Amino acid sequence: MLTPNLNVNEEGHLCIGGADCCDLVQQYGTPLYVMDENMIRENCRSYRDVIDQEYEGRGLICYASKAFSCKEMYRIVQSEGLGADVVSGGELYTALAAGMDASKLVFHGNSKTPHELLYAVQAGVGRIVVDHLYELDRLNQIAKAQGVKVNVMLRIKPGIDAHTHDFVQTGKIDSKFGFALETGEAMEAVHRAIQLHHVHLCGLHCHIGSQIFETEPFAEAARVMIRFMDAVRDQMGVALEELNLGGGPGIKYTMEDDPLPFADIIRAILCALSEACEELRFPKPFILFEPGRSIVGGAGLTLYSVMGRKTIPNVRTYVLVDGGMCDNPRYALYQSKYEAICANRADRPANETVTIGGKCCESGDLIGEDLHLQHVEPDDIIAVLATGAYNYSMASNYNRNPRPAVVMIKDGESRIAIERESYADLILNDR
Numbered sequence: 001m002l003t004p005n006l007n008v009n010e011e012g013h014l015c016i017g018g019a020d021c022c023d024l025v026q027q028y029g030t031p032l033y034v035m036d037e038n039m040i041r042e043n044c045r046s047y048r049d050v051i052d053q054e055y056e057g058r059g060l061i062c063y064a065s066k067a068f069s070c071k072e073m074y075r076i077v078q079s080e081g082l083g084a085d086v087v088s089g090g091e092l093y094t095a096l097a098a099g100m101d102a103s104k105l106v107f108h109g110n111s112k113t114p115h116e117l118l119y120a121v122q123a124g125v126g127r128i129v130v131d132h133l134y135e136l137d138r139l140n141q142i143a144k145a146q147g148v149k150v151n152v153m154l155r156i157k158p159g160i161d162a163h164t165h166d167f168v169q170t171g172k173i174d175s176k177f178g179f180a181l182e183t184g185e186a187m188e189a190v191h192r193a194i195q196l197h198h199v200h201l202c203g204l205h206c207h208i209g210s211q212i213f214e215t216e217p218f219a220e221a222a223r224v225m226i227r228f229m230d231a232v233r234d235q236m237g238v239a240l241e242e243l244n245l246g247g248g249p250g251i252k253y254t255m256e257d258d259p260l261p262f263a264d265i266i267r268a269i270l271c272a273l274s275e276a277c278e279e280l281r282f283p284k285p286f287i288l289f290e291p292g293r294s295i296v297g298g299a300g301l302t303l304y305s306v307m308g309r310k311t312i313p314n315v316r317t318y319v320l321v322d323g324g325m326c327d328n329p330r331y332a333l334y335q336s337k338y339e340a341i342c343a344n345r346a347d348r349p350a351n352e353t354v355t356i357g358g359k360c361c362e363s364g365d366l367i368g369e370d371l372h373l374q375h376v377e378p379d380d381i382i383a384v385l386a387t388g389a390y391n392y393s394m395a396s397n398y399n400r401n402p403r404p405a406v407v408m409i410k411d412g413e414s415r416i417a418i419e420r421e422s423y424a425d426l427i428l429n430d431r
């Protein structure tokens with residue numbers, strides 16, 4: 001099985017976290033997102049434990065909620081002692097509605113609106129990550145008008161080329177995010193930030209990309225950032241106290257993927273960072289990480305009902321399901337590969353090669369091509385695995401398909417985390 005929380009019971013049904021997927025379908029219908037709370041919690045703890053063991057607890061893990069955001073998710077991460085990274089007024093609103101401690105929130109975005117900045121300042125968000133100079137000045141003015149001084153970090157492009165899909169790489173010089181090191185822009189931003197009276201530059205941030213399997217790009221980013229912090233100290237006499245190294249550890253989507261445990265990646269980063277600090281006699285900064293995918297990705301799956309099948313001789317067999325790019329746009333966007341299993345016949349051999357087609361009016365609406373699957377017929381249930389990250393959060397109402405429900409499993413028991421949208425929800429804002 002792809003992840004340790006999956007198994008097949010004696011009825012031949014796929015189970016996640018001790019819950020029978022066929023029972024879940026009976027109770028909640030399809031399409032259905034299912035998330036395993038125990039696995040999410042274990043992942044949160046492994047991240048926290050590395051910081052405790054390898055870095056004297058001098059850090060904060062801020063779950064990147066863009067991977068999967070809802071009130072229940074913020075409650076879970078908060079109860080595990082994590083903070084969260086939010087990237088819009090909407091994520092901030094959800095986090096606050098769930099009772100998140102605002103001081104443990106990091107607010108991101110390369111194009112925050114004045115309204116979002118004011119909202120973050122008024123809410124007392126712990127750290128605002130500034131992406132460009134206009135934003136820095138705007139934030140300073142907003143903080144001044146509010147009579148406060150806000151903690152900011154500057155987003156730096158460390159110039160690291162991580163091996164991942166182009167769209168999810170963010171640390172290279174040609175990226176819309178942050179200040180480049182090579183051009184002097186980053187140093188200029190630091191200079192500007194420390195002159196302003198209503199922002200406190202507490203540290204720097206970088207994020208090199210997502211779904212990264214190698215350790216070295218992360219370690220190199222840590223070294224580059226420490227060297228830059230050292231240069232800032234030399235040129236400006238300020239030793240910045242915090243470093244946020246973003247997210248990015250990759251997960252196992254298919255049996256071919258062989259990612260390192262993310263705790264090992266963090267350990268290696270902390271090691272590289274400590275060495276760089278020692279070499280330069282730079283005080284070890286308070287550290288932040290923002291993992292998203294590696295906390296929730298493997299903890300989720302999506303259940304679909306099969307509506308039909310079409311075999312085009314000598315071409316391919318399509319299996320058609322009741323969801324598609326509206327609940328999982330990742331194949332259409334990035335050709336991301338997934339594994340699928342027939343949830344009600346999971347004990348049978350996967351002896352067919354099929355393409356799973358969605359229900360949207362678009363030829364590219366596929367969940368995957370040439371997947372190995374048990375023979376399926378209409379009304380069978382297909383589970384697409386490892387859909388916990390960037391599936392619900394990137395879902396849309398394309399073709400006015402209501403978004404599916406999200407069910408959380410804890411010790412074999414299920415509960416609704418997000419209700420299925422109704423047709424009435426779809427016209428709620430229509431006039």
Ligand code: LLP
Nearest residue numbers: 064207210211246247248290291292293390
């Ligand atoms: N921090 C920042 C500033 C980020 O931009 C991201 C992801 C993360 C943390 C979390 O990265 P993670 O640990 O999840 O890799 N929609 C794409 C992924 C986009 C990631 C954007 N930023 C996908 O479905 O693969």
